[in-house]
Amino acid sequence: NAGVTQTPKFRILKIGQSMTLQCAQDMNHNYMYWYRQDPGMGLKLIYYSVGAGITDKGEVPNGYNVSRSTTEDFPLRLELAAPSQTSVYFCASSPRAGGVTDTQYFGPGTRLTVL
């Protein structure tokens, strides 16, 4: 298994540009998450999904959109990039079995800079 993969690893955007951060997992996990990590800070939950076709907002959803058309993929969309969105973005997935909080498996991250 490749686990959780993210592309691209690095990206520089100009203000107002748009882009999609890709996330895929091959573990057949139901739950997927997007976090952002600002320098010296912890992870903030942007959006999450409990299964294909179902998404919900996290702590900091403004400026982002997501979709979950398949179990495997959970792309994050930035429509009008702003400098405040400069961050490292992590995607994660978990199997969500047994009714308890399950281990989240994280991807390697995408480092985004908006200039």
Add this chain to the structure above:
Amino acid sequence: GQQLNQSPQSMFIQEGEDVSMNCTSSSIFNTWLWYKQDPGEGPVLLIALYKAGELTSNGRLTAQFGITRKDSFLNISASIPSDVGIYFCAGPLQNRDDKIIFGKGTRLHILP
């Protein structure tokens, strides 16, 4: 809203020393998670705690779920160079298992 407060923010220790860090909240959590993040990588789960008072070990790491359910502690014994990294506590937001929030982390540095 719910927040997780970690202390200390950073630690500088000698190799071989024991390490203690904690995580507190004004809200009750049903689950406490401890993650470690190595430089340039995503976090990896170290220990999960599900019951108040629970004490769980993973090698040289030991974590405890506080009896008030508003705090948790992580101890590392006999630190080694590969322990360097950021340690995060995490828990389910509003006790919903599908939404996990993280503290700001404790940065562990080991002096040569």
